[in-house]
Amino acid sequence: MLSERSASAFLRTAAIACLIIISVHTVGAETLNYRNYQFIHQNKDSLLVRHLLGKIEPSLIKIEDFFGYAPVSLVTIYLTRSEADYRKLTRNGIPEWSQAVAFGKEKIIVLKLISADDVLKGPEVLLHELVHIYFAERFPPGRVPNWLNEGLAQYLSGKRLTLQDKVFLAQSMSAKKLIGLDGLDTLLTFSRPRARLAYIEALSAVEYFIQDFGVNIRSLSSTKGTSTGFDRLSLRSLSSACPDSSGSKGSGSGFDKLSQRSLSSACPDLSGSKGTVNPGYQRLKELVKTLRTERSLNKAFLMVTGSDYIDFEVGWYAWLDEKFHWLLILNIDNLLWIGMGVLALLAIVFVRWRNRRKIKQWEAEDESYIDTERE
Template identity: 25%
Template sequence: MSTALIYFYYVLPLLILPQEANPVSDWKVLNEGFIRIQYHAYDTDIADLVYLVIKKNFDRTAEMVGYGGPAIANIVISGSKDEYNLFTGNRMPTWSQGSTDYENSRIVLKSPSFTGIRESELRRTVIHEFTHFLIGAVAPPSSVPRWFNEGVAMYLGGAETFRSKINISAAIYTKSLISLNEIQYLMTFSGDRANLAYAESRAAIEYLIEITDEKSIRFILAELYLNKSFESAFTEVTGMEPIDFEIEFRTVIRQRYRFYFLAAVGDYIWFLIPGLFILAYLAVKIRNMQTIRRWKIEEEQDEFE
């Protein structure tokens, strides 16, 4: 994207939008270059952390998606559930921790002051939403499939969790894997189904990078900037049509993730062991009682004869 377009679509809104966006008057503002963070006074430490996370991860994120402009961000840290819903237009599911609003060129975060999430989760959320924000700066957001957008954000947000692998493994055995196209409806999913969608999206991007390299991500986004369809951009960069990639990807994850569900079983085995011992004890006791009863019957028959 040209410098002029970056300024028009992303820098200019930072200068004129915030005053119109505030639903209340007690906002504080952190301004550093083109990074602007709105927050309440009690979230000062949170705002400082958000700023540091963006600064630390900007170069890596920008390189990944092919963004060549200045470090930009327009962030609102909402102080309550109602405030979050107000900024997001009541469009976000309850399980969401953040939202990237392309229309208003801003990121809306839930403050840990009312969600209680850990710092590590907040860091991942900030990187995740900032990735969405920069993707929107290099390609028309509507042209980027949800699985691709979420997958890149998850990939940059940190290492894959063991729980994500278990989720995919369980879905393999219950035949409940989500097709990549279906992930487009992520915002309508339940929390558990959303976790699976995020895990699959990340795994898909990891596999795409494995068979190509990280540059393929920004090359695909660059093609989308030229108003090419995702199918055309993906095929031109990877040499595969998206449907063929998904077929190959599903084959691979079935091989790689199929045994992780056993770890989930292991989480419960320690609770089952005492019950198994009790059942074994009762089984032996019942069998002994049956044996004694049979002996008595045989003894009575011998006496009768």
């Protein structure tokens, strides 16, 4: 899963030329149009493409809402069913671990679906690449850092950090192999294990941003006029999410008197569906929106969060250490050592128990023998 910024101009031009030739001359090629999205595929894959489209439709709406627009020009999606076709379309310039590539400037995506696992991950991968298309269409080249581009592509496609991801992060931290956010700009050159770490780091940074600047607010309608929901709010999160409503001189007294209606009026970003919102997610939307016109990432962070980018990165490192470092015990090598230690302890306990039982048996036999001698 790669963004267009990572590919060279030559690669894009060659790929587009190849795509045009194949789409025109390939026997049995069909197209399926959905709004401004066009799928090009073999006729035998019609059901697969319709299934794919059905899976991504709900998430497409969420992605369009995040960016605040729907694409106007045509986005073309080429479906390939073999490694050879995928390599031809991408001109062999894509790492072997990739399943799809987005050419943002040309609004073209090449998606590979070969194995059952590819098909299963297909909707998420396609949504991931569509996020890259959105970024490329709405932002100048190089404006959005790669960690944010890749992290959001994963987050908006529905991916979240799994336990395996967290353990892998813990192992990388312990081995001092973290890449760092700025190091993700050369993702295209990474090996498979390093690329995996890069994607995990990017997603973790986005999840950290949302958590650090976010807090779920339950609808006050369920509290019957009480301010219980606000009593649990982080002042920092609320001040960041809605600076004009934070009360005087940083105090939280203003929130005690707010009803759900007045809160929505004072701070529209906090009004969400089903009575819950996440200010961190709203702040992330605002950060992305700000980057359209603000060239400096540091200034964009200051404008949106009140903290600079360095503070964010330092906080992210600390968050990783606090949240995931303890997961080192789940490392297979550590589990083996722990298991061996437990087995050794159990063996010692068993031997002692058996010895005591044997001693008691001997003592009973001695007493029986003495009684027999007396008789």
